[in-house]
Amino acid sequence: MEKLDCIVIGAGPAGLSAALTLGRARRKIAIFDNGKNRNRVTRESNGFLTRDGIKPQVFKEIAMKELESYPSVSISNETVIQVKKEEQKDLFLIKTSNNHFYFAERILLATGIQEEFSFSQIKQYYGKSLFSCPYCDGWEQRDKPLAIIAEAEKHMIHLTKLVYNWSKDLIVFTNGHQLSNNVRNDFARKEIKIYTTRIKNLHGDNGNIKSIELESGDNILRSGGFVVPSFYRPNQFAEQLNCQINENKRIITDGGRSTTNGVYIAGETETVGPSSLMMAAADGNKAAFSINMDITLDRF
Structure with missing residues (x-):
C-alpha cells in the first residue's frame, strides 16, 4: 500500500488551501471530501478578496481545478469513517466508507463544523x-x-x-x-x-x-x-487521535500542530466556531507550512 506524506480530511477552504501549499512543496498528499461542507446551503460567499460574492461550489471547483497542476495531489470523494495511529509503523491509517484504506505520515483535520x-x-x-x-x-x-x-x-x-x-x-x-x-x-x-x-x-x-x-x-x-446556531464537529477524529481539547471544546494547537504528534488542525475544526473563507484558507496555509517544515526536518 502506497504511503502518503499527508492525508487532508475535508475540502473546504482550509483543506484546499493546505493542499495547494503542500502540492507546491512537492508533497504527496490525498484529500478526502464527502461534499457536506457547511456553506453548501449558501447562495454566495462574501468578503474573500477577488472572490467577493462567489458561489461556494464555484469557489471549490476553482480550487480543485488549480490543484490539477500538481501531480502529487489527489482528490477522493469518499467519506472517512475511521482514523487511527499505527504505532508500530509510526503511520496513520484511515478507512473510508467504501472500505478503502490509506496510510500517511501525517494527518490534517479540516472537516469543519455543522449547525444546529x-x-x-x-x-x-x-x-x-x-x-x-x-x-x-x-x-x-x-x-x-x-x-x-x-x-x-x-x-x-x-x-x-x-x-x-x-x-x-x-x-x-x-x-x-x-x-x-x-x-x-x-x-x-x-x-x-x-x-x-x-x-x-x-x-x-x-x-x-x-x-x-x-x-x-x-x-x-x-x-x-x-x-444564533449552535455548532458541533461532525466526527470524533480529534478524540480518536487523542488530541487535547479544552473546556470550550477547542482543540489545542500551535501553528496548526495539535498535541498529538503528526496530527494537524485547520479552519473551523479547531474552534468549533464559524469562520470566513479567508480566515479558514489562512489557517490551512499556516498548517501546511508546519506540516512541510516538520517533514523537512524529519528527513533532512
Missing part, C-alpha cells in the same frame, strides 16, 4: 434569507426589515448590536426566553421591538422568509434576519 438550530424550521431559510454572520451577509441585508432570532441573552445582545450597523429596522425574537430590564431599556432607546413569545411558524417561499408567526397569534412581517 433550536427551531428546526430555520433550516428552510438558512443561507438564503436567514444568516448567522453579519460580516458575510450584512451588506446584502442592509436597510431591510430584519429579525434577530436568539435565545441566550448574551448572544442576542451581541448579534443585535452588530446587525444594527447594517439595518435599524430590527425586531428581536427570543422564542420564549425572557430578557433583563436593562436590555429591554437599551433596545427601547433604539426603537428595537422585542417578542419573547415562542415562535409557532416561519412563513415564506423558496427560502425567502416573509413573516414570523408567534404562538400568541401575532404574525410579524420580516424579509430577512440573523440567527
Whole structure:
C-alpha cells in the first residue's frame, strides 16, 4: 500500500488551501471530501478578496481545478469513517466508507463544523434569507426589515448590536426566553421591538422568509434576519487521535500542530466556531507550512 506524506480530511477552504501549499512543496498528499461542507446551503460567499460574492461550489471547483497542476495531489470523494495511529509503523491509517484504506505520515483535520438550530424550521431559510454572520451577509441585508432570532441573552445582545450597523429596522425574537430590564431599556432607546413569545411558524417561499408567526397569534412581517446556531464537529477524529481539547471544546494547537504528534488542525475544526473563507484558507496555509517544515526536518 502506497504511503502518503499527508492525508487532508475535508475540502473546504482550509483543506484546499493546505493542499495547494503542500502540492507546491512537492508533497504527496490525498484529500478526502464527502461534499457536506457547511456553506453548501449558501447562495454566495462574501468578503474573500477577488472572490467577493462567489458561489461556494464555484469557489471549490476553482480550487480543485488549480490543484490539477500538481501531480502529487489527489482528490477522493469518499467519506472517512475511521482514523487511527499505527504505532508500530509510526503511520496513520484511515478507512473510508467504501472500505478503502490509506496510510500517511501525517494527518490534517479540516472537516469543519455543522449547525444546529433550536427551531428546526430555520433550516428552510438558512443561507438564503436567514444568516448567522453579519460580516458575510450584512451588506446584502442592509436597510431591510430584519429579525434577530436568539435565545441566550448574551448572544442576542451581541448579534443585535452588530446587525444594527447594517439595518435599524430590527425586531428581536427570543422564542420564549425572557430578557433583563436593562436590555429591554437599551433596545427601547433604539426603537428595537422585542417578542419573547415562542415562535409557532416561519412563513415564506423558496427560502425567502416573509413573516414570523408567534404562538400568541401575532404574525410579524420580516424579509430577512440573523440567527444564533449552535455548532458541533461532525466526527470524533480529534478524540480518536487523542488530541487535547479544552473546556470550550477547542482543540489545542500551535501553528496548526495539535498535541498529538503528526496530527494537524485547520479552519473551523479547531474552534468549533464559524469562520470566513479567508480566515479558514489562512489557517490551512499556516498548517501546511508546519506540516512541510516538520517533514523537512524529519528527513533532512
